[in-house]
Amino acid sequence: MTYPWLEQVESEFAERLNSNRLPHALLISGPAETGKLNLAIEIMTSLLCLQNTHPACGTCRSCQLLASGAHPDRHFITFEEHPRTGDPRREIVVEQIRRLIASLYLTNTISARKVALIHPMEAMNTHAANALLKTLEEPPGDANLILVSDDPLRLPATIRSRCQNLHVRPPDRENALMWLCDNSDFDQHEAGDALEAAAGSPLAALRIMEDGTVIQYRLVSETLDHLMSGRVAAGAAMAALADVEPLQLWSWLSLRAAAELKTVLAEGNKAKSLSLLQAAADRSRKLLPTPVRKDLLLQDWLIQWSRIKA
Numbered sequence: 354m355t356y357p358w359l360e361q362v363e364s365e366f367a368e369r370l371n372s373n374r375l376p377h378a379l380l381i382s383g384p385a386e387t388g389k390l391n392l393a394i395e396i397m398t399s400l401l402c403l404q405n406t407h408p409a410c411g412t413c414r415s416c417q418l419l420a421s422g423a424h425p426d427r428h429f430i431t432f433e434e435h436p437r438t439g440d441p442r443r444e445i446v447v448e449q450i451r452r453l454i455a456s457l458y459l460t461n462t463i464s465a466r467k468v469a470l471i472h473p474m475e476a477m478n479t480h481a482a483n484a485l486l487k488t489l490e491e492p493p494g495d496a497n498l499i500l501v502s503d504d505p506l507r508l509p510a511t512i513r514s515r516c517q518n519l520h521v522r523p524p525d526r527e528n529a530l531m532w533l534c535d536n537s538d539f540d541q542h543e544a545g546d547a548l549e550a551a552a553g554s555p556l557a558a559l560r561i562m563e564d565g566t567v568i569q570y571r572l573v574s575e576t577l578d579h580l581m582s583g584r585v586a587a588g589a590a591m592a593a594l595a596d597v598e599p600l601q602l603w604s605w606l607s608l609r610a611a612a613e614l615k616t617v618l619a620e621g622n623k624a625k626s627l628s629l630l631q632a633a634a635d636r637s638r639k640l641l642p643t644p645v646r647k648d649l650l651l652q653d654w655l656i657q658w659s660r661i662k663a
């Protein structure tokens with residue numbers, strides 16, 4: 354088992370493995386930092402395990418080779434260094450996919466299958482995706498592909514339609530907080546701030562608590578509160594935020610604006626309900642001289658009133 358919020362997708366996979374209903378290509382998608390790569394590695398280990406179980410046995414020759422980092426039937430495609438400059442590339446290029454395809458057609462040596470893991474899939478450029486497409490359509494009989502993506506909508510539809518999707522959802526706030534408190538020395542309050550700063554991803558929240566970034570998030574959040582209530586002016590706020598890394602700052606500003614928008618929309622819904630209830634009260638008052646069931650009118654009105662969130 355990896356993380357508790359992955360249990361459902363893991364058992365979904367285990368069921369497919371047990372009943373021999375495995376697709377040649379699996380797409381593991383979901384928000385960033387929710388443990389997708391970890392899950393993909395576990396799945397790859399199970400597919401290569403000589404016991405063919407999930408979780409993998411951990412003791413067979415395949416599991417041991419994987420643990421030591423050298424397994425001839427395992428292929429891991431991610432960013433490579435540029436052969437001339439030595440700089441890491443920012444995309445997965447066609448040469449990598451061509452090499453992968455060639456090795457998928459070789460005979461496997463240890464396991465019953467060959468498994469290729471591609472991460473992050475959305476970093477694959479168009480040439481590379483086109484080269485992969487044919488293999489996705491007609492994969493060699495014993496090859497399995499696992500594609501991992503934060504942003505599956507950026508993948509060509511032709512790629513997506515040829516994969517079975519395993520979608521990873523982050524846990525709800527309550528479960529995320531529980532997991533964070535169990536796995537760190539931080540209290541509920543700190544974990545709550547970190548979870549907010551990490552847009553709900555518990556792994557990102559843990560990382561920013563451990564590296565201290567959460568302190569910066571608090572500074573940003575407090576500065577925005579003070580600006581909104583008029584306690585500080587924009588100039589002072591700018592000075593307070595001067596040391597926050599710009600990319601991080603803008604993503605937090607976006608998160609805060611989205612959270613405020615949610616509150617305002619909820620307020621808007623409340624205003625609408627109240628205006629409808631006022632009209633209903635006026636209508637009911639006018640109906641009093643008629644033979645209408647006054648108890649039902651009142652009951653209905655009170656039920657509607659009770660549903661308005663404080």
Ligand SMILES: [Zn+2]
Pocket residue numbers: 401402403404409410411412413414415416
């Ligand atoms: Zn094994």
